[in-house]
Amino acid sequence: xxxxxxxxxxxxxxxxxxxxxxxxxxxxxxxxxxxxxxxxxxxxxxxxxxxxxxxxxxxxxxxxxxxxxxxxxxxxxxxxxxxxxxxxxxxxxxxxxxxxxxxxxxxxxxxxxxxxxxxxxxxxxxxxxxxxxxxxxxxxxxxxxxxxxxxxxxxxxxxxxxxxxxxxxxxxxxxxxxxxxxxxxxxxxxxxxxxxxxxxxxxxxxxxxxxxxxxxxxxxxxxxxxxxxxxxxxxxxxxxxxxxxxxxxxxxxxxxxxxxxxxxxxxxxxxxxxxxxxxxxxxxxxxxxxxxxxxxxxxxxxxxxxxxxxxxxxxxxxxxxxxxxxxxxxxxxxxxxxxxxxxxxxxxxxxxxxxxxxxxxxxxxxxxxxxxxxxxxxxxxxxxxxxxxxx
Ligand code: PLP
Numbered sequence: 203x204x205x206x207x208x209x210x211x212x213x214x215x216x217x218x219x220x221x222x223x224x225x226x227x228x229x230x231x232x233x234x235x236x237x238x239x240x241x242x243x244x245x246x247x248x249x250x251x252x253x254x255x256x257x258x259x260x261x262x263x264x265x266x267x268x269x270x271x272x273x274x275x276x277x278x279x280x281x282x283x284x285x286x287x288x289x290x291x292x293x294x295x296x297x298x299x300x301x302x303x304x305x306x307x308x309x310x311x312x313x314x315x316x317x318x319x320x321x322x323x324x325x326x327x328x329x330x331x332x333x334x335x336x337x338x339x340x341x342x343x344x345x346x347x348x349x350x351x352x353x354x355x356x357x358x359x360x361x362x363x364x365x366x367x368x369x370x371x372x373x374x375x376x377x378x379x380x381x382x383x384x385x386x387x388x389x390x391x392x393x394x395x396x397x398x399x400x401x402x403x404x405x406x407x408x409x410x411x412x413x414x415x416x417x418x419x420x421x422x423x424x425x426x427x428x429x430x431x432x433x434x435x436x437x438x439x440x441x442x443x444x445x446x447x448x449x450x451x452x453x454x455x456x457x458x459x460x461x462x463x464x465x466x467x468x469x470x471x472x473x474x475x476x477x478x479x480x481x482x483x484x485x486x487x488x489x490x491x492x493x494x495x496x497x498x499x500x501x502x503x504x505x506x507x508x509x510x511x512x513x514x515x516x517x518x519x520x521x522x523x524x525x526x527x528x529x530x531x532x533x534x535x536x537x538x539x540x541x542x543x544x545x546x547x548x549x550x551x552x553x554x555x556x557x558x559x560x561x562x563x564x565x566x567x568x569x570x571x572x573x574x575x576x577x578x579x580x581x582x583x584x585x586x587x588x589x590x591x592x593x
Contacts, residue, residue: 208343217563240574241559250498252489260485271481278304285491295422307449308436313338318467326367330564335371357381361394375408378573379534380526395430402431410440412529428454441490448487509583510576531576554589
């Protein structure tokens, strides 16, 4: 047996382990200090009431012969796909039920989709970036080109017609930067993909944080996108499903490469290798799309967004350059006085006992930048804001 040697090309990620080691050492040397984390990448508020009620009711179903469920429909239960279809209709995107695939989250599908694409495709990935896009392509040995996201382009890189790529990753609202593409900018990407016979893998995991009605929440709001894009979405950050696990992927019927419908290929891949999401969890996910569910999740999202607003207002006041924080739970700011992102990390930890995530951990263009998130408690955010002002 020979291993897949591409795995040996993966770089170890020391980002979060280094952060935790540094914080641990600091706390040992300063036992009376209260360290506040603005680096939390997970939700902290619990599942909403409608979801919990639906979970209980679905569990009861499983205990009665009349309502018990065994293997489910391969793309997901129709009740959930219909709800997602209506959700998209509410932002003017018409979908066919067969274009919606229920998943156990965006990370799995973003990685697994590569199964149906040849390994010698060239991939274009923004830098800085959510590391999964890079690592999954290294695992399959694809050639990766990077597009620079930086202060000059407000961390929203646009296509360069001199660069030819087959697979393009776009994440909007972005992790780690919080930057969001507008219609005009996404149209440029769609036009590029159509002209170059490329596919766009669009990650909309944070779409529910978009409050500005003029900004697109789905790439399918852009004309032509159904011919060149797949969209990955998740209930993780939208509805606190990071531990519950459910998402969905939209593969349009119009998407055809090499004279083959991509939807058919993905269906074949999923029905062979994916076991689907449990009935109980799909019922819970369905509750997210109910009228009450939508109101309840908006309360939690509103809480995080208020946190983001408090943090952005402070950064503004202190004269930091930053993006994000308005239609996103992430804020990405320039470290002061040309500090590297790790120097700034140590400075914040030592001076005000506040922790964030050094931008260098997300790619070379992250050097000199810092990511903070709005997922903490209000009490901690207010305390962090106070401490930032003293710094
Ligand atoms: N995509 C992006 C951009 C993310 O930041 C995350 C999680 O942090 C995911 C996908 C993963 O989502 P899920 O929990 O649905 O796998």
